[in-house]
Amino acid sequence: MKLSNHALLAGLGLCSGLLVDAHAGGGEVFCNGGQEVVEAWRNIPAGGLPWTLNTGPVGSRIAPGFEPISCAYALFPSTQITRLPGAQSVARGYRAWENADDRATGTQMTTIDFEAQPTPEGWNYLQPFFVIPSYWVAFGAEKYDGINMVSYWEPPSTFSGYGGPLAVGMTRVKANLTTGDIEEADIAFNALSNSGGAPYWSFLEENTLMNKTYVSQTADLDGGDPFADPILGYADAEGIAVHEFGHFLGLGHSLVEGKSLPSGGTCPTMFVVGHTEDYSGSAWIPDAITVCGGSATQSIDASIPATGGLVGRNLGTLQTDDNSAIGALYPSTGFTSQMGAISGTVLDGQLAGVPGAHVTAIGVSTPQTNRVGVLSMSGGQFSIEGLRPGDYYLMVEAVDEGKMFIGSDVPNYVEPGSSACVFLLPVFATEFWDVNEDVIETATMTASPITVSAGATLTGKDLKVTGANTLLVQLAGANPNTASSRGIRVVPGAGLNPSIEIRLEEQATLGGQTAYLTIVPERANTLVNGELVQTASTSAVPGFPVTLPLSLDASGKASVTIPITDALAHHAFLVQALVIRPNLTLKVSNTLTVFVERP
Amino acid sequence: MNITQFPRLQRWLAPCGLLLLASSAALATNALTTVPQAPTAPSSRVRVYPNIPTQPLSVVADLATHVVHGRVMGARQVMGSDVTEHMELDFLVDASLKGQAPEMLSVWISGGPNLVVTGSPRLQVGQEAILFTHPMEGGHSGLLGLSQGVYKVDRSSDGAHRVSGTHAPAGTLLADFVQRVEAGVSKSQSKEVR
Numbered sequence: 001m002k003l004s005n006h007a008l009l010a011g012l013g014l015c016s017g018l019l020v021d022a023h024a025g026g027g028e029v030f031c032n033g034g035q036e037v038v039e040a041w042r043n044i045p046a047g048g049l050p051w052t053l054n055t056g057p058v059g060s061r062i063a064p065g066f067e068p069i070s071c072a073y074a075l076f077p078s079t080q081i082t083r084l085p086g087a088q089s090v091a092r093g094y095r096a097w098e099n100a101d102d103r104a105t106g107t108q109m110t111t112i113d114f115e116a117q118p119t120p121e122g123w124n125y126l127q128p129f130f131v132i133p134s135y136w137v138a139f140g141a142e143k144y145d146g147i148n149m150v151s152y153w154e155p156p157s158t159f160s161g162y163g164g165p166l167a168v169g170m171t172r173v174k175a176n177l178t179t180g181d182i183e184e185a186d187i188a189f190n191a192l193s194n195s196g197g198a199p200y201w202s203f204l205e206e207n208t209l210m211n212k213t214y215v216s217q218t219a220d221l222d223g224g225d226p227f228a229d230p231i232l233g234y235a236d237a238e239g240i241a242v243h244e245f246g247h248f249l250g251l252g253h254s255l256v257e258g259k260s261l262p263s264g265g266t267c268p269t270m271f272v273v274g275h276t277e278d279y280s281g282s283a284w285i286p287d288a289i290t291v292c293g294g295s296a297t298q299s300i301d302a303s304i305p306a307t308g309g310l311v312g313r314n315l316g317t318l319q320t321d322d323n324s325a326i327g328a329l330y331p332s333t334g335f336t337s338q339m340g341a342i343s344g345t346v347l348d349g350q351l352a353g354v355p356g357a358h359v360t361a362i363g364v365s366t367p368q369t370n371r372v373g374v375l376s377m378s379g380g381q382f383s384i385e386g387l388r389p390g391d392y393y394l395m396v397e398a399v400d401e402g403k404m405f406i407g408s409d410v411p412n413y414v415e416p417g418s419s420a421c422v423f424l425l426p427v428f429a430t431e432f433w434d435v436n437e438d439v440i441e442t443a444t445m446t447a448s449p450i451t452v453s454a455g456a457t458l459t460g461k462d463l464k465v466t467g468a469n470t471l472l473v474q475l476a477g478a479n480p481n482t483a484s485s486r487g488i489r490v491v492p493g494a495g496l497n498p499s500i501e502i503r504l505e506e507q508a509t510l511g512g513q514t515a516y517l518t519i520v521p522e523r524a525n526t527l528v529n530g531e532l533v534q535t536a537s538t539s540a541v542p543g544f545p546v547t548l549p550l551s552l553d554a555s556g557k558a559s560v561t562i563p564i565t566d567a568l569a570h571h572a573f574l575v576q577a578l579v580i581r582p583n584l585t586l587k588v589s590n591t592l593t594v595f596v597e598r599p
Numbered sequence: 600m601n602i603t604q605f606p607r608l609q610r611w612l613a614p615c616g617l618l619l620l621a622s623s624a625a626l627a628t629n630a631l632t633t634v635p636q637a638p639t640a641p642s643s644r645v646r647v648y649p650n651i652p653t654q655p656l657s658v659v660a661d662l663a664t665h666v667v668h669g670r671v672m673g674a675r676q677v678m679g680s681d682v683t684e685h686m687e688l689d690f691l692v693d694a695s696l697k698g699q700a701p702e703m704l705s706v707w708i709s710g711g712p713n714l715v716v717t718g719s720p721r722l723q724v725g726q727e728a729i730l731f732t733h734p735m736e737g738g739h740s741g742l743l744g745l746s747q748g749v750y751k752v753d754r755s756s757d758g759a760h761r762v763s764g765t766h767a768p769a770g771t772l773l774a775d776f777v778q779r780v781e782a783g784v785s786k787s788q789s790k791e792v793r
Contacts, residue, residue, distance in 0.1 A: 162709060163651040167650060
């Protein structure tokens with residue numbers, strides 16, 4: 001736990017409680033009446049964190065076990081569950097976290113340890129993981145049974161309300177609302193079955209007991225029995241299991257997006273969007289696990305190439321961000337003594353803390369693979385742990401909601417000066433820490449390396465960002481769909497003299513505050529010390545960025561049109577409605593990117 | 600099908616004196632209700648992480664029971680146990696791109712004060728959208744792939760309807776998107792009768 005952060009925040013009178021630095025890629029944090037509470041297992045028995053594989057009867061519609069994940073061989077005694085086909089991939093899922101180590105130094109990062117337990121005698125198959133709400137009512141099943149169960153579910157309608165048949169798996173984590181202690185977690189895999197329970201999981205396992213090698217079943221992907229077409233492709237059981245066990249342990253989603261890096265880094269296992277490995281034509285990617293007997297061809301959406309292949313294969317190997325995150329939650333001695341940390345505060349132009357900013361430490365020598373990210377806390381504080389000794393750049397960027405699962409991945413924060421929990425997305429230009437950090441850069445960014453040493457935390461590495469004296473504020477609704485959002489519409493222009501028109505279409509109340517509209521070209525194609533660190537391209541746009549007072553008419557609405565005078569074909573703008581802090585009374589707004597196209 | 604007109608919506612809204620395309624604000628202010636429940640102090644917070652890989656639009660269209668174009672007319676937060684908390688949206692269907700949907704769909708979106716569901720989309724009252732749905736028990740419709748099954752439709756200054764969503768970058772014309780969806784649906788249906 002970050003007692004230093006705890007003390008700091010408590011000293012500021014903002015909140016109290018159990019605190020850590022991380023949201024994205026780290027421990028989940030929830031806001032509870034003025035407290036920010038991290039979720040983690042804190043009551044792990046001496047033998048390890050118990051988990052149980054559901055070895056329910058074949059054909060059970062409610063809670064099938066793991067037998068049908070392969071070619072339905074005899075039921076093994078529950079004490080040999082890890083020898084069941086499919087179960088080995090699950091076991092690899094948690095062992096990946098047990099064995100999490102720094103890939104460069106070999107430092108073991110965590111003390112987390114699992115203990116497999118047999119399915120209880122006479123266990124009620126109705127209990128483990130009920131996700132169909134109406135089933136809850138119909139069967140009166142208990143929601144929680146104290147067993148951390150991994151199940152394999154059919155039919156796909158099990159996932160009704162949670163994505164339906166598109167969901168390949170799901171993890172449910174129950175935590176104490178006051179302490180954040182995780183009390184139970186369950187994982188369900190979607191059978192993805194359509195014809196007779198045929199699964200479309202991909203795995204390769206050696207069963208020494210039966211001296212057999214199991215692979216997942218095959219199907220004709222192109223033609224033949226239409227009901228045998230696994231239009232979802234294949235899902236890699238091990239990769240999905242590693243990702244789900246990350247959630248099981250309390251980790252949220254990571255925003256470190258390796259695949260957007262110039263030469264293609266690797267996304268963390270806990271990256272927010274599941275990736276599908278590419279394939280072309282009938283050839284699976286080289287590292288794909290062999291599927292039972294079949295070539296694979298699939299007609300894919302021509303406009304969206306490189307999808308429909310092996311889902312989740314890349315998730316099987318933990319990346320630096322994953323290793324650091326699990327170490328921060330359950331630190332080993334080696335994590336504490338051999339790894340380092342950087343801490344500081346994200347500050348705006350008025351030196352107020354900026355919460356919800358994504359701060360990433362980027363290894364100077366291996367920027368593609370050595371990246372660790374966190375979100376700043378309510379007071380703007382951040383602490384990035386689990387850094388192997390060496391030089392790092394420190395980058396802060398605004399969260400792009402479009403890269404998050406919309407709605408629920410951005411945590412709620414404690415609103416400054418109150419105990420209210422609000423949903424915040426600060427908006428500002430990407431910035432790097434440098435030795436002249438007091439100077440806010442608007443053109444070429446510079447970055448100074450920070451040297452991290454083993455067992456030490458470099459403090460005071462504050463990041464000052466421009467534009468963040470303004471915050472986009474949305475009320476935290478009980479459900480994302482209840483969140484308040486005022487309809488700012490951005491209308492792309494057309495014709496020889498294009499413009500963008502911004503209309504505030506819902507009535508707003510400024511509450512006596514000064515508010516602005518700002519239109520900022522997206523910063524990208526950015527060189528830092530000569531190195532390309534952002535990929536998308538943009539150019540300086542004459543007349544932008546522009547900030548205009550937000551003047552409301554008598555009806556509480558506003559409209560403004562800004563011409564675009566240069567000849568470029570496309571522009572991407574970030575449009576913000578802003579209110580000056582510290583009074584976050586204006587509840588706005590949508591942040592939209594608009595592409596202005598010339599005919 | 601004339602996708603730029605909403606005859607059902609116009610019929611529905613006309614008595615209220617509301618302009619179709621400016622209706623969202625007025626609707627948003629009063630249509631959100633919460634089903635009253637006995638007050639209980641929650642002791643836990645439940646998070647659900649559905650793992651939903653991005654799939655091609657043709658796959659989503661293939662798996663969807665209904666693909667409907669319409670508008671969110673009402674929303675209710677329904678409480679209950681922490682696994683049944685959800686939002687119910689009244690979705691007025693103007694056109695069915697796949698399946699024969701009823702005029703008003705009841706769309707179930709999991710989540711609530713004690714249930715955080717990663718990937719649940721934001722849909723506000725008044726929002727025009729295209730939804731890909733799958734059937735749920737009780738007559739509700741679930742969103743296929745959660746956010747992946749939602750395409751918001753907005754109108755630009757040139758009068759064109761534009762769509763945004765997983766497979767529709769900002770600025771995509773509604774007509775183009777509908778054409779892609781219908782192509783995917785046709786392919787799916789031809790496979791079924793093969």
